[in-house]
Amino acid sequence: MRVPRSITLAALAAVTVPLAGCGGGATADRGRPSGGPGSPAASPSAQAAAREAWIPGYVARMSLEEKVGQLFVPSFAGTDEAEAMIRRYHVGGLIYFPNNLGGGPAGTARRSNALQKASKLPLLIGVDEEQGLVTRTPFVTRFPGNMALGATGRPEDARAAAQVTGTELRAVGINQNYAPVADVNVDPANPVIGVRSFGSDPAAVARMLTAAIDGYRSAGVAATAKHFPGHGDTDTDSHTGLPVITHTRAEWERLDMPPFKAAVDAGVDAVMSAHIVVPGLDRSGDPATLSRAVLTGLLRERLGHQGLIVTDSLRMAGAREKYGDAATPVRAINAGADQLLMPPRLSTAYRAVLRAARSGEIPRRRLDDAVGRILRLKERRGLFRGTAADPARAEAVVGASGHRAVARQVAEHAITLVRDDRGLLPLKGRTVHVSGPRAAALAAALRAQGVGIAASPARADVAVLTTLDAGTATAARIRALGTRPVVVAALGRPYDLDHAARAAATLAAYSSGPAAVAALAKVMAGTVKPAGRLPVRAGGRQPGHGLSY
Structure with missing residues (x-):
């Protein structure tokens, strides 16, 4: 599909991207039996179940080394290093940063194709592209970020921004985004969330979040709501320390839970854990990433999340400092995590998880469950039906004039x-x-x-x-x-x-x-009338305040 060079915000909802990828040369039906998704008259859920019916049998035939490899999403310096990781560790995914993108849109599309070609199973190629303050793909159309979207008060703007971003990511071969942020920014001094949040009102954050998830889904990109159970009320950065959030269980249910519950109800592909301690939810002192009470008890059982649980980067101090680089990934898997993001040393983490799986420290059922969820996500995002990105199409889609027009409109609304x-x-x-x-x-x-x-x-x-x-x-x-x-x-x-x-x-x-x-x-x-409303208390005004001429 070729995205028109001119497209209005109102018309964006009509634009879709084929889930099979972005061009010819697709690597079709890799690693799974052939067969259709069932009767066209079947319900969407029945069709999905039929498409995924092959997965349990396939998981049962995988080697232990292949299963463990599917859990990992490491960073990498270049194509050679990434291909070595694929061959040696059977990794299930890789993550892009500005230093390893492969240049502009066409170069990144070619690199994505090379990585996919090197892998027996299709890869979840991810990026941490929140827009605004956190951006990892410098060539995509720039949007002002979540708090600006929250200020618009328009879920359709959040959906449009995510759809444009997702369309451009998928065009270069990226199929998983570690966004959007679901945290409710309660603390003005929060050093790590701030404008990455849609705002301080849980209900408003939930509305914007689910709209963004829908936008990514329509573009064929897996969305990841983060950082569970909620990173919005802390003055410590989990990149450099281990924050403790003192919300009681009742306060968590009122302030932090609503956006995550809305995301789960919307069928979000993945939820990312936070490296934070919440004694009101788990008195062990373990960060949520390593807490079975939080990941399995709350996210899986209480909220009913059926998609992936992804750890935040395991390089962060909040994840590493208590148990070290070998024990941490094992504990994360046993807590309920399925996808291990950016271990500091892949070799150390892989060997530790493999050893734990062989010994039974990680139960085989827990490992198979995690691998099955990863493969189901790949199936749902169409990766087994094709992953190839078209470099020429990537150049045409990324930064298209219509996409820039959407960004301008969203910014003006904010x-x-x-x-x-x-x-x-x-x-x-x-x-x-x-x-x-x-x-x-x-x-x-x-x-x-x-x-x-x-x-x-x-x-x-x-x-x-x-x-x-x-x-x-x-x-x-x-x-x-x-x-x-x-x-x-x-x-x-x-x-x-x-x-x-x-x-x-x-x-x-x-x-x-x-x-x-x-x-x-x-x-x-005075060319444009101000239309935004504060999504947080600021300047002596309450959320919802905003003037116009």
Whole structure:
């Protein structure tokens, strides 16, 4: 399928991508018996069951080494290293980062094809492409991220952003995304989630999350809701430490659970665990990734999740520090995890899991269950019917003009006018001085909208100050601008606006990306009316607040 070069947000829902992949030369029916999915008149669930009926028998015939290999998704430096991992460890998947993508869209498509060709079973080729603050594929169409989507209040925007992102990922051979974030950002000081969250209202987060999951599914990409049981109320980063979240069971059910429950009910392909300790859910002191009470007791049995359970990166301190690199993957599997993401040393982790499987420390039934879930996901995403990506199509699809138009619309819907005490906005007809992060880009965008730009605050009618997670420094930066009225625009966490009491007007863009900066300029100039609503408490305003001209 060739994506049109021009496509509107309203029409995007009509665009679908064949689940069999993105081009010719597909590696068809690898590793499974041939046969149709059943009667066309059968229900979707019956057809799915028929397509997956071969899996238990196939798992029973796999060697122990092949089964263990399917659990792992390592990172890699280049094609040679990845192919060696495939041959030696039978890995079930691989993960892309900017250093191993293989260049632009066409190069990445060719690398994906080479990796798939090297593997007996189709690979889950994944990426951590959240958009916004966390992006791993620099060539895809840029969207402003989850908190901006939460500010739009439009699930259709979340669906469209995910569908565009998923379409571009699948075009280059990526079939699993470790997104979207399901965490409810309760703590403004949270160092690891922040604008990666859709917001602080569990119900609103659930609506946006399920829409995004649907968008990825329509593009043929497996979505991964993260980070279970909820990473939104912590001031510790699990990359460098082991956060402890003190929510009681009742608080967890009220604040953290609703988005994950909604994702499970929507049939999300995978849920990623968090390296956090929640004593209210498990008093062992183990991180959730290693907790049977959390992964099996809550996620599998309480919420009814039938898809994959994926660990967050096993390189992170929150996963490694208690038990070490050999015991951690074994404990994760026994806790209920199916997919082991980025072990620090694949050889160490593989040998430890293989040894545990041989000895019975990992029960054979637990191992077969995990492998079966992995193969079912590959079947559901069409990988056994073909994985080949077409490099020419990848170049045409990625960054298509219609996709960029969707990003612009979403960014414009997100810009939030939090307050305007003196009626300074819109700025058209005034002369402004712009300072702060992305000042040059914003000044150029304002000039393009007919706003006069001054070289210094002394020559301006209004000073515009941008902030990017400046926190308490925001107040001092406002004072440094002198007596001119100041408009503060938060390009990252809107919590900066809590320190902008001296500003005459405040706005939130939630992102410093090109689409967000261009949209901010249009709103400030009056070309576009502000339509966003705060998805978190910020600037002295409650969630849901937003002004318009």
